[in-house]
Amino acid sequence: MRNVYLVGPMGSGKTTLGRRLAGKLGLEFHDSDHVIEERTGASINLIFDIEGEAGFRERESKILEELAAMQGVLIATGGGAVLARRNRDLLKRTGIVVYLETPVRQQLRRLRRDRSRPLLQTPDRAQKLEEMAAQRNPLYEEVADLVFPARSGPIDRTIHSIYEALKNQQSEPQDPPSPPPTRE
Ligand SMILES: Nc1ncnc2c1ncn2[C@@H]1O[C@H](COP(=O)(O)OP(=O)(O)OP(=O)(O)O)[C@@H](O)[C@H]1O
Ligand SMILES: O=C(O)C1=C[C@@H](O)[C@@H](O)[C@H](O)C1
Ligand SMILES: [Mg+2]
Numbered sequence: 001m002r003n004v005y006l007v008g009p010m011g012s013g014k015t016t017l018g019r020r021l022a023g024k025l026g027l028e029f030h031d032s033d034h035v036i037e038e039r040t041g042a043s044i045n046l047i048f049d050i051e052g053e054a055g056f057r058e059r060e061s062k063i064l065e066e067l068a069a070m071q072g073v074l075i076a077t078g079g080g081a082v083l084a085r086r087n088r089d090l091l092k093r094t095g096i097v098v099y100l101e102t103p104v105r106q107q108l109r110r111l112r113r114d115r116s117r118p119l120l121q122t123p124d125r126a127q128k129l130e131e132m133a134a135q136r137n138p139l140y141e142e143v144a145d146l147v148f149p150a151r152s153g154p155i156d157r158t159i160h161s162i163y164e165a166l167k168n169q170q171s172e173p174q175d176p177p178s179p180p181p182t183r184e
Contacts, residue, residue, distance in 0.1 A: 001027065001072045001170060003095030007140050009133065010079040010117055011110040012100035012150065013158070018076035021159050025166065031076040035063050048118035053080075061087055068094040079132075080119075082139040091143055096169055098162060099144035101137075104129045106150050145169070 004027065006014040015031050022029035033044060036059050040047060047056050060078055067075050068090050075095075081087050091097050107129050111120060122128050141147070146165050151158060 001025070003068065003070070003072065004074040004166060005091045005095050005097045006074070006076045006100060007082055007091070007097055007143060008079070008100035009102055009107055009129070009136065009140075010120065011107040011114075012079070012102040013155065014076035014079075014100060017100070017155060017159055017162075018074060020155075021162055022074035024159065024163050025074065027072055027074040028070070029074050029076070030067050030070075032060060032063050032067060032081065033076075033078045035067065036060065039063070043116070045116060045118050045121075053119075057084065064090060080136070082136060082143055088139065088143045096145050096166065097143050098166070099140045099147045100150065101140070101147055102150040104133055 004021075004025070006018050006021075008014055015033070018031065019029050036047070036056075037043060040059070042050075044056065047059070051059075057080070060081060061084055064075075064077065064081060064087055067073065077087075077091070081091075104126060108126060111117065111125075114120065119128065119132070146162070146169070148158065148162055148165075
């Protein structure tokens with residue numbers, strides 16, 4: 001099976017849903033944010049404090065390259081992974097990309113109590129999330145093979161729909177081999 005990448009904004013469920021979806025598909029699960037924290041021994045908040053966003057993005061690109069070199073794994077990316085063209089190309093080239101489309105109002109609700117996301121340490125979260133959505137949503141769209149709009153209700157139903165879509169993708173015939181050369 002090809003790698004599966006989950007993309008989408010903060011709070012779209014890449015981590016939460018990704019782990020369970022991987023289990024259902026029988027794939028290993030990796031979360032690029034968690035791998036970065038394990039490797040550095042520092043929280044994402046601390047990395048942003050010390051190295052700034054640019055430092056974090058460098059680390060993120062390196063980890064994504066490392067994870068993409070594995071085969072048949074499901075990877076939850078960070079919300080800003082799509083910002084770099086280099087990352088978008090990598091994801092497209094090495095797997096199926098699933099976009100968890102999520103409106104800002106839902107992000108606000110899901111992340112109400114969260115303090116672990118450095119980009120949300122701001123008095124006006126709604127404004128910040130709207131700005132990020134304007135910049136990033138077209139990039140998520142660009143890189144996506146499958147798009148799943150957020151829905152209310154049990155997370156299990158979303159996991160099941162994504163599972164079914166991925167199973168169908170896998171059973172679809174791949175590009176046919178090129179025909180043998182014909183003689184004039
Ligand atoms: N489909 C969903 N339905 C209900 N709650 C959800 C859903 N997806 C995520 N949540 C909740 O939203 C919170 C954030 O989700 P999660 O950490 O999985 O987001 P993420 O996409 O990994 O964000 P980030 O880009 O910041 O890593 C969690 O508390 C999770 O339980
Ligand atoms: O949307 C973002 O830019 C981020 C999302 C998280 O997954 C982390 O990668 C980090 O908090 C930055
Ligand atoms: Mg996450």
